Amino acid sequence: MHRAVSPSPPRINGMGTEFDRDIEVTANGTGEHTVELGEGWVVGGGVNGGYLLAVIGNALREAAPGKPDPISVSAYYLSASTPGPATVRSRVIRDGGSVATLAADLSQDGADRITVLATYGDLSGLPDDVRTSAVEPELPPLEQCLPTSAAPEKLKKTAPLLSRFDLRLDPAYAGWAVGQPSGNGVVQGWIRLADAREPDALSLLLMVDALPPATYDLGLPGWAPTLELTAHVRAIPAPGWLKVRHATRNVAGGMFEEDCEVWDSAGRLVAQSRQLARAPR
Amino acid sequence: MHRAVSPSPPRINGMGTEFDRDIEVTANGTGEHTVELGEGWVVGGGVNGGYLLAVIGNALREAAPGKPDPISVSAYYLSASTPGPATVRSRVIRDGGSVATLAADLSQDGADRITVLATYGDLSGLPDDVRTSAVEPELPPLEQCLPTSAAPEKLKKTAPLLSRFDLRLDPAYAGWAVGQPSGNGVVQGWIRLADAREPDALSLLLMVDALPPATYDLGLPGWAPTLELTAHVRAIPAPGWLKVRHATRNVAGGMFEEDCEVWDSAGRLVAQSRQLARAPR
Structure with missing residues (x-):
């Protein structure tokens, strides 16, 4: 039997949101899921890594x-x-106690595109303790940030990913858009999905790789393909806008690390990620 | 044919160093390697994760x-x-261009203990560019740091891992040893292998999980089992002492992330890692 898996309740009168529709997977009865990768998530040389x-x-x-x-x-x-079309093959490595360790491969045209290891659990069942010493990014109010919806039409056409989000960049780290990068290796801003679909644990996986690479802010524009990305989802996010901050501290040997933090509207650090990517040449 | 794989030239007159001897793996001809996990790497509830x-x-x-x-x-x-005895089963997921993506499982007594994804390449072939903005930890001179060799004999017996290293902790973040944690969530110090075996790319995998958890410095002593650890080796380390710094910024929901940086004697950030671990209860 084919069966659709819905990640969260449809938002509007039974209609799935754009994100939910585009990540919908169908079990094909052989332990695999099929998915139709949406055209809207393309940027640079392919489909966005966070969406995948x-x-x-x-x-x-x-x-x-x-x-x-x-x-x-x-x-x-x-x-x-x-x-x-793409296929996701998954398997359970260990399921016991409060977490399970899983593996998955996404393939397309007979070739593996991404291979994944994961720990799954029940975030709603975690203890309430919070002793976070990380500092929430201070962002100017929404209306003082730079909306990527104001990007040139030509850019939006070649990078349809831009239109999937309502993204407001902190102008302090957006000078690269006019050829004046700050040199700090930071990109940050307010973000939500374009149709205001509320964040959940799953959409945080998208958010950790949604912004332009932090290398833009170092004056290194260009495509920065990810080699490896690990995301930790630490809590179910509260509804509303998210703050996302990317920073890099080690650009060397033709690669750089990029750390990402996602803060929810309740001021909680809900996701952290680090990726290793190739530096633009 | 059984074949021993030596990770680096033996250091003393053809004798392998302790580390090299204890990580020696033997191909068993079926695509698997066997290894004898050394008793000296035990700490807390099992064999140290960095050694594995x-x-x-x-x-x-x-x-x-x-x-x-x-x-x-x-x-x-x-x-x-x-x-x-343990077995490492590995497979090549993709080998092409400058890097290969690999998978491995370490099993023991018929059960998988660790599952791994990895990117391998040739660090000596990377470009020379270094634009690191991270700041090298400032440590007191070796002789002003606290040698773990001075730990009580009883502790050294139950945690033989301690004796594998010459580890000198920065006293500013070692107050937990006398019940006065600094509260910063930082542990850092000078480190090298006990027999002064020089660092290489492989031993950096050990070094990113060799120190006590950063939670000690928050007044949360106790075992902190790792769920996931990702290490990025960014350069071949220069000979000599390493500086290792661990810090945590997000202790919440019964888990914490721990970031590690390893700096070599030439002042280069040679490895970064992040792990997600269970907070001690």
């Missing part, structure tokens, strides 16, 4: 009973994906 | 021709390992 992470994350949601939420996901990117 | 990472990293060294060095390694820890 959310697709895989959605396929893994039903792998372990009682453990619906991604807690840690490590993705190794093998080759660029393109819009169209 | 180095064992797996050594088994993977010959998986892809011309790509001997770990660049990124993501390990998901399933259950505690014990000293004695």
